[in-house]
Amino acid sequence: MPKRSIEIDDEVFAYLQSRSEPLVDTPNDVLRRLLLGSAGRLPAVTAERRPGDLMPFIKAGVLKAGDKLIHVQPRRGLTHEATVTADGWLEIEDGRAFSKPSPALKAQTGVDINGYGKYVLKEDPGVRLQDLREQLRGGA
Structure with a gap:
């Protein structure tokens, strides 16, 4: 071409x-x-794009395509949502997709922030993405 x-x-x-x-x-x-x-x-x-960082979570069955992750900023009155894709990426509200959680959350908040530590499961807000990562590593 x-x-x-x-x-x-x-x-x-x-x-x-x-x-x-x-x-x-x-x-x-x-x-x-x-x-x-x-x-x-x-x-x-x-x-096909390369698998995202959440692919091991999907393969282990702790996340699935379509799962929602959220980050709440109570002082700003904002809740940011990201959807896990079938290839382990995160798609944010504006349609952009990120292979890693931290850049996705930075795109939503405008600041460098640890996506693993701040994103939680929408269906179970007590569970952080970091908790799932530790579970995969055998730490939980």
Whole structure:
């Protein structure tokens, strides 16, 4: 497929960066996803993404695709939600997907934060993602 060059301004580039998985997506990947969606991808271009960090949780049966994780910010009156995908990624409210919990939570809160320590199961808010990770390691 021939390559074309386009010029975009800083604001558009910043938007593309905000919708990308760092060190994974190119600006073209983001544009393709935003403009064509999954149905518009050509078979030759569609490649399965690598499994996310939550895949071992899914394989062990402690999480499943569709499970919801939340982080509550009571002083700000905000609750952030992320959905576990079948390939072990987290998809946040705006549709972006992240292979790791901490970058997903940073995208939601705007600050570096430990996703394992702060995300809890929506169905059982007493269980942190960190608790499940320790369970997998044999610590619980």
